[in-house]
Structures are given as C-alpha cells and as structure tokens.
Amino acid sequence: MSTMSLTQAINAGLRQAMEDDPKVVLMGEDIGTLGGVFRVTDGLMKDFGSHRVIDTPLAESAIIGTAVGLAYRGFRPVCEIQFDGFIYPGFDQIVSQVAKLHARTHGKVRMPLTIRVPFGGGIGSPEHHSESPEAYFVHTSGLRVISPSNPQDAYTMLRQAVASDDPVLYFEPKRRYHAKGEVELNAPLAAAPRMGAALVAAPGTDVTLVAYGALVRTALDAATAAAAEGVSIEVIDLRSLSPVDYAPIMESVRRTGRLVVTHEAGKTLGMGAELAATITERCFNYLESAPVRVTGFDIPYPPSKLEKHHLPDLDRMLDGVDRALGRPNSQTGMED
Amino acid sequence: MSTMSLTQAINAGLRQAMEDDPKVVLMGEDIGTLGGVFRVTDGLMKDFGSHRVIDTPLAESAIIGTAVGLAYRGFRPVCEIQFDGFIYPGFDQIVSQVAKLHARTHGKVRMPLTIRVPFGGGIGSPEHHSESPEAYFVHTSGLRVISPSNPQDAYTMLRQAVASDDPVLYFEPKRRYHAKGEVELNAPLAAAPRMGAALVAAPGTDVTLVAYGALVRTALDAATAAAAEGVSIEVIDLRSLSPVDYAPIMESVRRTGRLVVTHEAGKTLGMGAELAATITERCFNYLESAPVRVTGFDIPYPPSKLEKHHLPDLDRMLDGVDRALGRPNSQTGMED
Amino acid sequence: MTQTRHEPTGQAAMKMHQLITADGTRVHDELLDPFVQDVDRDTLISLYGDMVAVRRIDVEATALQRQGQLALWPPMLGQEASQVGSIHAMDQADFIFPTYRENGVAFLRGAKFPGIMGTWRGNMNTGWDPYELNMATPQIIIGSQTLHATGYAMGIAMEGKETLAMAYLGDGATSQGDVHESMVFAASFQAPVIFFCQNNHWAISEPVGLQSAVPIAGRAPGYGIPGLQVDGNDVLAVLAAVRWAAQRARTGGGPSFIEAVTYRMGPHTTADDPTRYRGVTELEEWAAKDPLARMRTHLVNAGMLDGETEAGISAAADAVAAELRDACINIPDPEPMTVFDDIYAEDHPVLDREREQYRRYLASFEGQPGAGQQVQGSAS
Amino acid sequence: MTQTRHEPTGQAAMKMHQLITADGTRVHDELLDPFVQDVDRDTLISLYGDMVAVRRIDVEATALQRQGQLALWPPMLGQEASQVGSIHAMDQADFIFPTYRENGVAFLRGAKFPGIMGTWRGNMNTGWDPYELNMATPQIIIGSQTLHATGYAMGIAMEGKETLAMAYLGDGATSQGDVHESMVFAASFQAPVIFFCQNNHWAISEPVGLQSAVPIAGRAPGYGIPGLQVDGNDVLAVLAAVRWAAQRARTGGGPSFIEAVTYRMGPHTTADDPTRYRGVTELEEWAAKDPLARMRTHLVNAGMLDGETEAGISAAADAVAAELRDACINIPDPEPMTVFDDIYAEDHPVLDREREQYRRYLASFEGQPGAGQQVQGSAS
Numbered sequence A, B: 001m002s003t004m005s006l007t008q009a010i011n012a013g014l015r016q017a018m019e020d021d022p023k024v025v026l027m028g029e030d031i032g033t034l035g036g037v038f039r040v041t042d043g044l045m046k047d048f049g050s051h052r053v054i055d056t057p058l059a060e061s062a063i064i065g066t067a068v069g070l071a072y073r074g075f076r077p078v079c080e081i082q083f084d085g086f087i088y089p090g091f092d093q094i095v096s097q098v099a100k101l102h103a104r105t106h107g108k109v110r111m112p113l114t115i116r117v118p119f120g121g122g123i124g125s126p127e128h129h130s131e132s133p134e135a136y137f138v139h140t141s142g143l144r145v146i147s148p149s150n151p152q153d154a155y156t157m158l159r160q161a162v163a164s165d166d167p168v169l170y171f172e173p174k175r176r177y178h179a180k181g182e183v184e185l186n187a188p189l190a191a192a193p194r195m196g197a198a199l200v201a202a203p204g205t206d207v208t209l210v211a212y213g214a215l216v217r218t219a220l221d222a223a224t225a226a227a228a229e230g231v232s233i234e235v236i237d238l239r240s241l242s243p244v245d246y247a248p249i250m251e252s253v254r255r256t257g258r259l260v261v262t263h264e265a266g267k268t269l270g271m272g273a274e275l276a277a278t279i280t281e282r283c284f285n286y287l288e289s290a291p292v293r294v295t296g297f298d299i300p301y302p303p304s305k306l307e308k309h310h311l312p313d314l315d316r317m318l319d320g321v322d323r324a325l326g327r328p329n330s331q332t333g334m335e336d
Numbered sequence C, D: 001m002t003q004t005r006h007e008p009t010g011q012a013a014m015k016m017h018q019l020i021t022a023d024g025t026r027v028h029d030e031l032l033d034p035f036v037q038d039v040d041r042d043t044l045i046s047l048y049g050d051m052v053a054v055r056r057i058d059v060e061a062t063a064l065q066r067q068g069q070l071a072l073w074p075p076m077l078g079q080e081a082s083q084v085g086s087i088h089a090m091d092q093a094d095f096i097f098p099t100y101r102e103n104g105v106a107f108l109r110g111a112k113f114p115g116i117m118g119t120w121r122g123n124m125n126t127g128w129d130p131y132e133l134n135m136a137t138p139q140i141i142i143g144s145q146t147l148h149a150t151g152y153a154m155g156i157a158m159e160g161k162e163t164l165a166m167a168y169l170g171d172g173a174t175s176q177g178d179v180h181e182s183m184v185f186a187a188s189f190q191a192p193v194i195f196f197c198q199n200n201h202w203a204i205s206e207p208v209g210l211q212s213a214v215p216i217a218g219r220a221p222g223y224g225i226p227g228l229q230v231d232g233n234d235v236l237a238v239l240a241a242v243r244w245a246a247q248r249a250r251t252g253g254g255p256s257f258i259e260a261v262t263y264r265m266g267p268h269t270t271a272d273d274p275t276r277y278r279g280v281t282e283l284e285e286w287a288a289k290d291p292l293a294r295m296r297t298h299l300v301n302a303g304m305l306d307g308e309t310e311a312g313i314s315a316a317a318d319a320v321a322a323e324l325r326d327a328c329i330n331i332p333d334p335e336p337m338t339v340f341d342d343i344y345a346e347d348h349p350v351l352d353r354e355r356e357q358y359r360r361y362l363a364s365f366e367g368q369p370g371a372g373q374q375v376q377g378s379a380s
C-alpha cells in the first residue's frame, strides 16, 4: 500500500500500463517535457521516450484522429485532453470514428483508445476549464465512460481502461486531483472490481444517493452530516457512467424506496435523467417518492466567483435528500 | 391555404424570412446553385443572389464559425448542415461559441443563428445519413432545439426560429420531407402557436404518447390503431425539445396516469430520459405506471437493410402502450 | 462579396506532371521518368485492363442502382487512371485509407463483390476485413480518413518499418480542418504517409474554385511537405507520382501530397443530378482527355494492343461485371437480431437487455397471422 | 519517429521585415516604408509610451495574481511591440477578435480595468461591451476566433463597407482546423480580414517547431493569401505591416496573414513554470531583442526622448498600474442569483423554474444561524 494523490495514482497506472504493453502510447498537448499541465504524466517521457509519450501539435481532432490510425496499426493510445472544454474539437472523431469503427467493421477493427479528460469545476478557473461533458459521451453508443473518485480506483480503472478493447472515456475529477489515498499497486488487476461496477461507498437505509467523480466525496460528507440528524444515506459511487451497473442501485433503491442522483453537469439530459428514468422503469413499485436530481443548473459554466452557486454541495444534496424523504425542502409549495 | 410538402414549406419559410429581413442570409454546402441536396433552398440563390444564399466550402466548423462572425456583425445566418451525421465537425463552434456567447458577453452579443439539420432515418441511406443527434444539443445550455412534424409547423417554426434572438437548432424530419399538408402562408406570425409550445396532436384519455419530428405521424397512426382496440391514446407533438413545454404534458399525464415517449435516437440519455425523469418528478402521485420509452436502440445507426429493426414503429409504440397499461408486452416476465 | 467560382488561378504556375498526353503521346518528365523505367508492355496492358474493368464495374453498379438493387452508388467515371495508377504503386504491406469513391481501388486490392456492393446495397456498413486487404473501410465523413492514415503512418515510423499509409481524399475535402491537422501532424512527426487528392473538379455541386483559388497541391509546401500536381487522367504519370511519394515515405523522407487533376464525368452519386449545376461544354472538354481512350491510343500507336488482347480485356471486364451483378443480387438480407452485433468488443449489460427485449418482442409475433409483416412494413 | 523540435527550417528563405533593428537602428524595407511615412516623433513616442504602459500593466497584474487578487493572468512580457503596433494600425470601426493574451490590446482599445481584470479575477466571463469597443471578448478556445473574424469580414464585404476584421492568434493555434478553415473561407469570399499571428515561439511547453517545420507565414500562399513575416519586437514594423494588410482589406484586396515573430518572455500564465521546458540561453537571446529597449535606444539616438518625456511616460504607466490595482481589488463579488442571468435573450421556462427553486433554496437559509455560510463554503 502506498499513499498517493489522485494524479500520482493515474501516473502510476499509466506507467504500469506502459510497462505491461509496449503498444501503449500516450499523446496530448504538453504531456511530454512538461508532464502535463496537471503533472499527471510527469516523468513518463523521460522514462519511456518521446516515441511513447508524444507531445502533439495543438489540435484535438488530430489527437483523436491519429490515435484512431495508431489503433488500426495495433497500438493502444491513451490521449489526454487538456481540459474538459477542449474536447469538442475532437467530438467528430470520437462520435463518428472512435465509437463506430468496431461496429462499422463488424468487429474486425478494435478501438482500444483511452481518452483521459480532467473534468468538473470548483477550481476557480476561467471559462471552458470546468465543464462536465460526460453526458454527450454516455449518449453515444459504442463508447464506455468511466470516472474514478479516489486514488485506488483512479489507478485500477486507468489500467482497466487501457486494457479494454473498447474505447473508454476516462473522466478525471480534477477538483480531487490532490486528494490522497491508499493505493495497492501490485494487486492483480483481475482481483479488482470490474471497470463497469458501481460500488456502495457508504451503506445506508433511508435514501440512495448516487454520485460519481468529485461529488462522491461531497456525498459521503452529506451522509455523515445526515447521520447526525438521524437520516441514513446509502452512497453509491457510480464509477461507470456507460454502461451503468444497475444491479446495486436497484438493490439499494428497493430497500430505501428513495433515490437522489447528483452531478455537476446541467440537469437537462445529465446522467441524473437516465438514472431517474431507468430506476423508475425498473423499480416503480418500490419507489416512495420521485427520484430527485441535485445537479448543476442548465447554464453555461459561470464565472468562477459564482461557481459555488452552480455546483451541488453538501447542503444542496441534503436539500435533495429532504425532497426524497418528503420533508420540507427548497421545492416545498412550489406550484408546477 | 396552400398544399405543399414539408420541404416546400421550409423553402417558403426561408423565402419569407429573407423578404422580411435583409440581414437573413443562408449558408451551407450545395444550397445555392443546386438548391440543396434535398432542394429545400431551391430557387433562393436565383431570387436573392449569391451574397444572401451562400455556397460555402466544405467545412462545417467554418459554416457555424463564420455564421457566429456574421451574427456579431448583425446578420441572422441560417446554416444548413447537409445531413445529421455531418454536424459533429461543427460541434465545438456550436457548444463553445454559439451556445455561450450571449452569456459570455452578459447579453451584449446575440446569436440569432438558425441551424437547420435534416435528421433521422428510414430513408435507406448509408452510414451518417440517418442520425438523431438532438439530445446533444438539448443537453447544451444556451441553445434552443425545435423540430416540426408537418408542413404548417415547418413553415411557421422556421420563421420563428429565424426571428428568435437565441440560437435555434431546427431539426427537419427528413423522412417526412415529401409529406404534404395545408399551409397558411399569410397568417401573422404572432397568431401562431409559440415556437416553444407542445401541442396535443390527437386527444385521448388512457395513455399520453409524446413524439416529435417524423414519429408524430407514426404516433398518430398508433393512436388510430389502438382506438380500434378500445385504447384511447393522447398524442402530444413535442415541437420544442429545448426548452420542453411541460404544461400540456403534465396536464395530460395527470389525466391518463401513463406516459410513453418515443424517438429514433438511442434510449440512453435520449429525450425520453428527460421527459420520463421530469414528469416523474412533477407528476409522481398521478402516475399509474412507470413512464415507458420506445426508442432506437443504443447502437450506432445500423445498415439501412436493418433500420426497420432499429426504428420505433407503430407496433413497437403499441407494445410500449401495453407496457404503460400493464398489459402483456415484450417485457412481461423479464427479470431485472 | 465576390465568391470565387472560377478555376484556380495560378494553376499554370504549378507544373502538372504528365507522361502520356491526351492524344496518347508519351512525353518525358524528369521527376517521374525514373519511376516508370521498369514499366513494360505487360504492365501497360494490365494498367489499361484494370481501367477497363473499373469502368465496367462502374457501369454495372450504376445499372444495378437504377434497377433498385443498390441503394446508392458513387460513380468513378473519368477517375479510372487516378484509382488504377495509385493502387498499382502500392505494396501489399502498405495500408490504404479510402473515401467512399475508391471502389475501383478496393476491387484491385482484392475486395470481393458481396463486400463492396453490400455497403451500397444497405446490407452492411463495410464489406471487408481491413486487415486482410490492408485497406480501411470506406470513409463517408469528409477528410476524416486523412488523420487515420497519418496516425497509422506515425505508428509505422515508431516501429521503424519501411512501409507506408496512403489516404485518398477529394478536392472538396481539402477545406476540412481534419485534412489540415493531418498535414500538421504528418509534417511534425515525419510520418510516411501519402495524401492522394483526386481533384475531380467538383464536390457535389461546388466547383473546386470555391474550395481554393490556387492549386491544391500548393498547400503542401506551407507545411514543409512536398506537393506534386499530376495529370490524374494519365495512369502512367499517376503510377510514377505515387511511386515517387512511396519511395520518399519508405526511405524516411516523410509525407508527400499529390494532387491528381481529373474529372468526375458522372453524377456525384446516383442520387445527384449534375445538369443542375454544370454545363455540357466542360464535360466535352474532359471527354477529350479520357483516361481510357488516351491509353488505348498510346498502346495502339506503340503497337502494343492487338485485337485479341483487347477482346480479352473486354471479356475479362464483362466477366467481372457478371460476377458483380451475381454477387450483388444474391447478398442475403441481414438477420434482424444482428442489429445488436459487434457494437462492443466486451460485455455490455445495458445493450444485452435491449437485445433480450427485442428478441422477446419479435417472438411475440410468432404464430400470429401476418407475423413479422407489420414489423417489416411500418418503418418507412 | 523523429519529432521535429528544432526551429523552423527554411526560415531564412522567408524575408523577415524589419524597420528598427535590435540595436535601435532604423533600416529600410521597400514594402513597409511607405506605410510609416507619416510617423513623426509624437507617434513614435506614443508607441513607446503604450509599450511601457502595457508592460507596466503586465507587471501589476502578475503581482496581483501572486497576491491572490487574480485567479490567473496570461503575461504579455516580450510581446508589447506586437500588441501595440498592431492595434495602432486599426481604425475604431475595425473589429478586433483577440485571444486571452491581448489584454494590452484591450486596454489600448479603451477597455476599462474592472472589465479587463474582472475576467481574470473570476468575476465575469467578459468585461466589456464588444460593440462599444468594436472588440470581441477574449477567446480561450484556441483558433476559434479566426472563424468569427472571417465571418464578420464576410459581412463587411456583403455590405460593401471599407472596414475590416482582425483576428489575433498564436503560433500554436495555427495547428487547429479552425484556423485552416478560416483561411479557406477568407480566400474563397475575399473577406477583408487580417490574421495577425504572434509567433511567440511557445504554446505552453511546446516549441513552435512542433507545430510547423517551416515559417508559419508560409502557409498563407497555399490559400492564395499573401503571408508576411515581420519582426514582432519591432513596433514600427508591426504597425507598418498591419497597415499594409489593412490597406489591402479596405481596397478589396481581401485577406492577409501576418506572422509577427516575437517571444513570450514570461510563463504561459501565472500557473505555468517555464523552467520545466526551456533554458535560460534562449531567454537571454531574446532579452537582447527586447521591444522596449530597442525603441528607447532608437528614440534616444534620434534625440527624440528627453528625460522629462521619459519621466512622463513612466509616471503615466504608474498611474495606469495604480488605477488597475484599485479597480481590480474593488470589483464587487457577483450576486448569487446573477448566475441565471443572460443565458438566453428570450423566455425560458425550464431555467425560470431552476431560478425560482434556487431562490427558495437560498431563502431557506435566511434567519438561520450562519445563514448562507454553508452555501459559500462547501463547494470547494
């Protein structure tokens, strides 16, 4: 067991993946000499060479598009998108090529790309540096989308993503980059929870609260705060956004009868919509109240001095829990 | 009243918009001399000149990006994206610029763009020509997203979109392009239903079936078929996908207690997810059963010989209605 | 606002390399000559024969589309020399990234007709295994494949192999950002990639002058990539030009850009009506430069084409066409449940559930009067 | 795979236009001279004074960032001549599309400090009305603004007006597809747009040689656009070059591309640590070409700069800095509910509902002990 930050855990995961398979190459802007603007790839160019840790010209569509070509040639590229808001120039290559090539070639061509995206807000950054674009990719068939919430998962899931023969969008909770945790580096990958598994992060009995990425920490804090008031929240760390692992969520909701989903992305067609809709479909008779969404607003990400008003925090999660429990809350008395 | 096809109605709407306002310009690939691959802009270059009907080089990001510049200069550009699957190269400009500029400039700069997108399948086309990308834009704050289902709405809503000071994605149900209908060309725009309004397309009492675009016709046919079996379906034509006009849907669901939503786009985070989640939030105590989604599968659009198995049709809608009514259906006995 | 719809200006300033003129005369070109020194009668005949076959394929496929056997077809008429010459310059180990129009290339690369035609019939998205042919699937998103070729070539360079990747693209494609970015990456990483641009003068209804006011090959030097303009209706010159670029690629010289100046004599696809946007004069002008006619004249003048050989070529082409037709109309319709196949390489519970649901749904029609028919008919 | 990290090769092949050398000598340039014939002492002094002010702004803003008053700051150190010279060549009617780094340009265009600094403090996304300044908001998405400038210029051309649009961009930006597409559109529509590229040799940690192995200005001719390379540390040459391009634009000559060769002497932003990727030798080399020092030498040698004038320039710059600091630290925090403002120009019921919900939510804390505090503190 080593204590390390989330960035260090990803770095260790990349290092391990590169050692395990010579076909793993890293590509992105400033990832080589600089080691990435968040230092996630620190030291890797030095140790693996500039042919495996590639500083690319400034062009996201080309980063993804040439990675597709490398995958054709049998490589397993790991692309870094510098910030969430810079993924859109690469959107076409992701949606029309990366996601579709396996189906287009009837399985002949595999696209084992990993696309790393630092995402989310709360770090006081200017526009385009705090976005949560995950829903776009969850809606795109042919991709897998995951997001770790802690160093151990960051390490393991990165390795699983690289090992997967499907393309994986790996969303890194940049607000938690410096959070430390214990990481078991040497356990066999096969012994770890599946990349696609949702995990109960804290057991509870009254309400099921589903979170992912940076908000898992906030959700756990909310559970602690609620416990003091006698409310028992079960926190589920979603981990895989596509496909969602419904079994543990259904199991939980069937016990609690109440679901709250939280994310930073805007409410409309954010992950919460899918979770609410699917859980309602599959657990309708168990629900005591309508699933509640505690999310960012449907606005472009605001200037950083306002971001605390946009982002779900502990209090807003508890307000959502109150809603799920039918207790007085921000929507009480609100006509439709 | 004139009888015209949906393409002719859009053409008439464009013509009227250009006559009303000299700042309206059309841009796109093959829209000028050719009149568009679907002939939607037929005759407009001849009548308005090549400075107002602009054949652009082959580059979608530039079509949107230069339209942004034109909007800065006070123009009201109407961009044509030739097919749904070709909008992604322009995604960055839409998401990071078009959607955000009004907020970024605290309302100083308006983006009255209309982006016309022929969308959807069922026309026997190769890959990338039958997609339903609307959810990506519905999830993007700062945009409006609409889709007409008939010639009258096509005409009116096109004019409303062009007149709107917000950017509007206008999704054209290309499968219905040749469907004819009566169009009142001369009624004052102010007398028409709002661009954002959802309308009851067929009244009913047992189930509420929400559709948009090409599937409205199929939904109406399903209602007719169901009526023969004694089931009364209320069909709502959504018209505006963002923002959704919830009032008539809630009113309907509170009467019927049952909701079915249908679209061609994949199920996961398609419009149905948002409608199901929101209606559950706002009508939980009225629901007799879980909202049902009858949608395309979560797959890349299949080869055209298989598309009939992907697209929701009358029978699949009726199967969904059966589910909503708790009658035997395709999911009966399906363990979770 | 002046919209430049004219021919590229300054075209004269760029040398168009040629080896066989429109009237069939062999001319000399310092750069290209060395690359066709080994070309003997057999090779010339095979180049000609392949062009005849490709044209025959085009005619047959166009007919099949008119007869409702294909959903769509993108004709190659007029571009046979560009397609045949370029693919003849490739080794089997080289990897090809085509557009939708390189169906002649696919045929010469060894693709089978059920595969080639299956795509245009609507049966499948792609009809061959890219690794069997060393050729990617047809690319519809304009320009996209140039990045794939560049990335593939970066991979070759990483491995230190002496092979290459070649991307086909059209004149219209050169406006796309992806094509630019591929040139930037190719130059930066000295990737062994060939950008083979068929300037067929049209992007659907848009003349090449709308995409560029100057010769397209003139873009390349701005990236530090040599750009060559070649007569795209001269199969020998195309062969030589691509061999020149291939040699550069194989010997560490990095990327090259070739503009093959040719003409799309047919419609953009069978869904297109070119009479709406171009006149007959232009067509006639280009008919005089026909790639097949000039090669035939050249061969006849050189005494290389006797009646028997010509009859053989024609018969072979007819046989190919017959095979094509037969293969095409006999492609079985895909099985409904295959709609769920090959979306992912690994497990996907959400899709599994949708599959199971649809299986049950289809099963619910079994044994019903008219079972399945409703399903068949109601989507269109 | 060889990654080209060296300086652009063939740079020598492209003439770098210059009017004042690094040691302050006025040299002659056939193309540029006519454009600065009217430049008298007053103009030179104002160019110099503006450079001093811009540098002072940079120092002050950097200090404010270190003191926690700004969230981030992108320094302009070393690029003063490029920013000052270029904006001096513009008329008020011309429309400017900057990147995030043109804060000197914004200042000279008349932007107020609460606006300029508010963005970097995190108070607002943009701090001025684009129509008051005829200058767009800072653009963070690399390359994006070049399309906006091109579209704006297409609009000018449609209206037949004699004004223009100018897009600023960096060397790194030239790799983006959007920049390419803007050149394609600008050329095709002969739009009166100037692409003003500050090649400051770095894109964060990436040297310009990674983006292009040949001079960036050499890209332009491939589109039929004239490309000019100018000494970006020579304010007079920059002024002349942009005037040259502006004259072309105003007289129907269409687009121009200018590469101003300069150097980013500071970090990419205050969050960057350039010691991780570049050495001191390079810095020293460029320090010797400092834009302010050379202009001062030139003025002193020409007897145009007396002590009093210099003191005045310095005092004015200090006053600007004081005003900046004062404006910056006094920007009021935005009101919570403004988070919902100006998202749409027209009604939006879904957002209205969210606004009302949040209003109620905030209200629920009122009157509670520690009300609002939880809200303030818990997001980070």
Ligand SMILES: Cc1ncc(C[n+]2csc(CCOP(=O)(O)OP(=O)(O)O)c2C)c(N)n1
Pocket (backbone or CB within 6 Å): B029, B058, B060, B082, B086, B089, C101, C140, C141, C142, C169, C170, C171, C172, C173, C174, C200, C202, C203, C204, C264, C268
């Ligand atoms: C991104 C994208 N935009 C638009 C289209 C529609 N489209 C298909 S072919 C074509 C013209 C292509 O012209 P060119 O590159 O010259 O190739 P050619 O068809 O002449 O071989 C267009 C606009 C597309 N397939 N992809």
Ligand SMILES: Cc1ncc(C[n+]2csc(CCOP(=O)(O)OP(=O)(O)O)c2C)c(N)n1
Pocket (backbone or CB within 6 Å): A029, A058, A060, A082, A086, A089, D101, D140, D141, D142, D169, D170, D171, D172, D173, D174, D200, D202, D203, D204, D264, D268
């Ligand atoms: C689309 C996009 N990708 C990546 C970034 C991150 N980024 C910000 S500035 C920068 C370097 C830009 O370099 P250059 O164009 O030379 O301008 P400079 O900063 O040197 O002025 C990068 C990569 C971004 N802002 N936008």
Ligand SMILES: [Mg+2]
Pocket (backbone or CB within 6 Å): C170, C171, C172, C198, C199, C200, C201, C202, C203, C204
């Ligand atoms: Mg073409």
Ligand SMILES: [Mg+2]
Pocket (backbone or CB within 6 Å): D170, D171, D172, D198, D199, D200, D201, D202, D203, D204
């Ligand atoms: Mg730079």
